[in-house]
Amino acid sequence: MTPAGYDAASYPPFAVTVDLVVLTLRGGALHVLLVERGADPWRGAWALPGGFVRPDEGLDAAAERELSEETGVRDVPGHLEQLASYGDPDRDPRMRVVSVAYLALAPDLPEPHAGSDAARAAWVPVTDAQRLPLAFDHARVLTDGLERARAKLEYSPLAAAFCGPEFTVADLRRVYEAVWGRALDPRNFHRKVTGVPGLLVDTGRTRSEGRGRPATLYRLGDVATLHPPITRD
Missing domain, CATH: 1.10.10.10 (Winged helix-like DNA-binding domain superfamily/Winged helix DNA-binding domain)
Incomplete structure (x- = not known):
């Protein structure tokens, strides 16, 4: 029930997205899951999998759905946690968007299959991914995810x-x-x-x-x- 006197139109519109840093080992090297964007903005650029949170779903459910829709990876067997939130005003040219990033680490993940608005999905060696011009602020998100993963191995x-x-x-x-x-x-x-x-x-x-x-x-x-x-x- 909307409280009396509350007018949502008096507040600026915001959208919420989820992004995922999914890490696994392949051939003894650390890889991250990336998708090639098939739609604007950043069409043709590599990005972390993710997308907009629907009005009727929670953040965890949105993360699982986006991972499945964009890559075909379902039920990640391993560690999954919220990483951080990113909300710089100009991070997305479409509108003001706040993203909640997730970190997933798991062994033996399958080959991904692109879907939704992704043109391709692939496991990319982390050393290569860090040299790519990733979409949005995903280079920063990836860096933060790697540091979190490296720190977790210490403790x-x-x-x-x-x-x-x-x-x-x-x-x-x-x-x-x-x-x-x-x-x-x-x-x-x-x-x-x-x-x-x-x-x-x-x-x-x-x-x-x-x-x-x-x-x-x-x-x-x-x-x-x-x-x-x-x-x-």
Whole structure:
């Protein structure tokens, strides 16, 4: 029920959109999901998947719908969280638009299929995506999403989500290297991860990895926060 004396026409119109930074590992490298815009503005430019929130839906539902409509990716199996809000007055030439961005991280995501107003959808290596002239302010959104993902690996066991049910320390190290974009010293990394209480559980099994003795197989423990953190320095 509209309150007495309230006139919506006396306020400037706003639209709300959702944008998604969807990250996965492909071939050992970190990739982000991008769509080629098939409509103005920014027709032909690469962008993060997203779109306008409908009057009858919540933000989470809008994010899931836009991801499905523009790429064919449904029910992202992994981590999904709100990243930040973006509302600079000139970020969209159509009207004043505030966007709520989401960050999704998941392993083994399928090939996307463009739909809705997207001409193409593709997994793009993050190093390539950061060199593209992305539509709107999506370069900033992508940068913020990458930093959030990199920080989460320091303080949470999220990296293990990119491994199988059982994995070696080397498997885990390769995830950190892909997300952080830097090589890590194997011995130092091994010391750090095995020194975090509750992070790794020894399965009692091993796996051969070339020369040398077989590597221990672990599964993820029930820890929610890493103490001490696995820092990038």
